[in-house]
Amino acid sequence: MPEDTARSGTPSPGPEPKRAKLAGERPRKSHRVRRADADESVLDTVETLLRETWLAGHHGASDAPSVPGAFGWPAGDQQGEAVFCRSPPVPAKLAGGNAAECEFDVFVHELTERGVGVATRESPEQLSELVSQGGRPWIFAVSFTLKGERARIRSVRHGWGYTQADLLDVVEKSPLRIDAPCKYFGQCSGCQLQHIGYEQQLEFKRHAVERALAHANPLFAALTVLPPLPSPLQLGYRTKLTPHFELRRHERPEDVPIGFMISGQRRVLDIEDCIIGTDAVRRGLAEARRNARANMAGYKRGATLIVRETNVPPSGTSGDLASTPNAELEKSYTLDPRSWVVDVVGDLKFSYPASSFFQNNASILPAFTGYVRDELTKWSGKLTAPDTNSGALRTLVDAYCGSGLFGIACHSGFDKVIGIEISSESISCAGENAKVNNATNVEFVLGDASKIFEKTSASPDNTAVIIDPPRKGSTPDFLDQLVAYGPRVIVYIACGVPAQARDLNYMYCQGAIVVDGQSASPKAKPTAVYQVAGIQPFDLFPQTYHVENIVTLVRKN
């Protein structure tokens, strides 16, 4: 099935439409843009706009063309290529401007789930008219804008089906726009949402989760997504920063930018201070920059530096880490990727090498881990109710466990906790962390998460599984075995919500999830069928588009 059909659920648009003719037919170089390089979230947002707004009233839902068909982009699979001319940057026929012109006013119609404005040269009314007459708007992707704004932009380069543009000026501001607290906002690629207040950021994230779910499966639009739980700190929360630099010929060490990438560019922006970092991390950033400049002759191409917060016994005391109560520890930082870092989560202590994975917002971790623990306790309690006949949860599996955060935070009340993790460094930390925190019922094993089902002999009826995979989500191999095993409760924690939504849809297509009384009818009946018992986003990364999402699935049969 062609990619566009698979995504949109509408028929393939048939033969590839002709590329719009470019004005100003002077000799110029063309460049190819691969579908695989496109920002999928821009295409998804355009698709939603097309379906729900632009084509509303003009087509029945079933005959609405898919995005490539509607916009004259090449249909086809991931390898599809569009050929554009390097100059002018926008087909003049569509842009309506001088061929040499690359600055325009545009109207922002929506933000993608990554906080990028999707804009056209047409106002909403003009667009509606254009589309009703079969016309095709050209799409611009513009960061740091807001829905409803009119903005002056400069087109930078073509993506597959849209043009990447820089924001020059906001001509008509959204009432939601506020002054960003950071002086680098608008250039730095690290934060995308500093121009709206925190309540709006939370609403943006709730909506992003809803959209990701509905995009994976229109039936998931019926699911209730709770408002995201806010971060206690909205600035000064990040416990890790990784600034970098690249050396270019003839650049003096003092001129080399050290910081984060410029939004939409492959160049580094010099960042002296980052206000989303904790105080300790900000001190560390200043030292990391000084060290890098002093030692620049020792680098060949450049480097990524690490600055990580750690907790240490109070200076001037002889107390050691293990015996010092968490509340008395002081914040410090390390710049050495091999050194050990200590994080505290409520009464618990976690140690791991500075280069390893650990959640980067300590202020929200007690609430984050507490929610998972409460979900498990709640369902364990419900399962022991006299009419359920099933008994409490006794075994907990912590898949993709890292240094043991969730397994250790949730261990009490279970007979046995088994964690599995592919990184040998993280799994040995997990074992040590279990000892330090007196979690004697916890065992951590090194391996691929999908092998965990070979290792557990516990009854699925009394087992809960926590899944916390990397941003790309889980795998069909893991999910197939999960459903075949059929644990009573599944808590799926995700930093990549679109991948989580895809995985839930995978389970739906296996017949393993029922939504609104509806389920898929695969040839083979699944062992276990789940209902979605809760969707709770958490804001671990204020000021950015990132959101963590926890979905609880409870077995029905």
Ligand SMILES: C[S@@+](CC[C@H](N)C(=O)[O-])C[C@H]1O[C@@H](n2cnc3c(N)ncnc32)[C@H](O)[C@@H]1O
């Ligand atoms: C998002 S992190 C979560 C870690 C941990 N749950 C936490 O919150 O600290 C994902 C973890 O999955 C691990 N991982 C990636 N692929 C894996 C696989 N196939 N099997 C087991 N673990 C894997 C990574 O090494 C990483 O530690």
